[in-house]
Amino acid sequence: MTNDRTRPDLDDTTVEGLGKLSEALETVDQARGLLYGFHQLTGKADLLLQDAVALLREAGQTTLADDLDRDLVGRNVVADRWTFQIVEDYDANYWTAFRALDERARNELAGGDRHVYEARMKQRERTGGHPRHEAGPALAD
Structure with a gap:
């Protein structure tokens, strides 16, 4: 893993692809949360x-x-x-596979770094030297 999370060694298209993959996984995580809500609400309804x-x-x-x-x-x-x-079926057959392939992509392409796209966005959009706009961990100030 490099110290610079913006990964200047990667081309923009690869970073954009990793960003879309990350966004897709985050959407799957949201869907999983809704599925757990469905599970809990259905169970509560049965008890009621x-x-x-x-x-x-x-x-x-x-x-x-x-x-x-x-x-x-x-x-x-x-x-x-x-x-x-x-x-359980969703977790075993979709969510787990999605997470594993996301991790594989990050490991193969970005040395395991997460949110490279967002790290680049932060560097572009923040105001250098301004309070509350610090680079933070693993980003150059």
Whole structure:
């Protein structure tokens, strides 16, 4: 890994490509977060449903309570899967592969440096010598 995160040894197109790959991974990470939110909300809904079933049964609404219990409580949300299985499949088959290939690209092309595109952008856009515009770690002041 070089000390200069702007990687002057790399051509602009390679840096731009690495930047787009990084942006794509960040988008996948956001999607993964939404998927975990979906997982947690669906689980919460199932627990609330179970409370509703118990209350309806207590109120004497046994036919409806039985139907809800049988048809919805513990139901698969997609073919043969609960949400934890969807999350696990996403992680194992997409997210992990995406991260590994992003790391490979960074290692092969930029000595493992992350955010080279952003480092160059920071150097272009900051005001040298101005307070709160310092270069920071691994960037030339």
